[in-house]
Amino acid sequence: MRTTRWITIYTILTVVMGGALGALILSVPRRNGALDWTGQMIAGGWMAWSFPVALFFWTIACLLILFTVLAVRFPETPRLGALRIETTRGDRLFITLLGSAFINLAWLGLSDAAQWGAIVPCLIYAFAVFRWL
Structure with missing residues (x-):
């Protein structure tokens, strides 16, 4: 019964x-x-x-959404990482997103390569943060 409910939630x-x-x-x-993949989706926006x-x-x-479902389905206790601070999956996601923003800004400012790189x-x-932080 519980498994069916979660499968329904995942499907929806x-x-x-x-x-x-x-x-x-x-x-x-x-x-x-x-198709103009980089064209404006909302003209004049x-x-x-x-x-x-x-x-x-x-x-x-x-x-x-994924991390919310994971937190509800598989609750966790904070763990102590390399920086000696307790973090949860959500904390590590936030740290990853923030760090990735800075990586992208540095890439934009210091490289002539395409931003996709x-x-x-x-x-x-992200792997390092989720593995060792």
């Missing part, structure tokens, strides 16, 4: 977030008949809502 969340991703993909503007920006916020929403150091950093 997957369908909702998949539908949101589908809606984002369908709203990518077209230019000369081709106050913020540069392009598909990569929307995908970033969709990913953050998915992470927050910053995902590799961000993933290495």
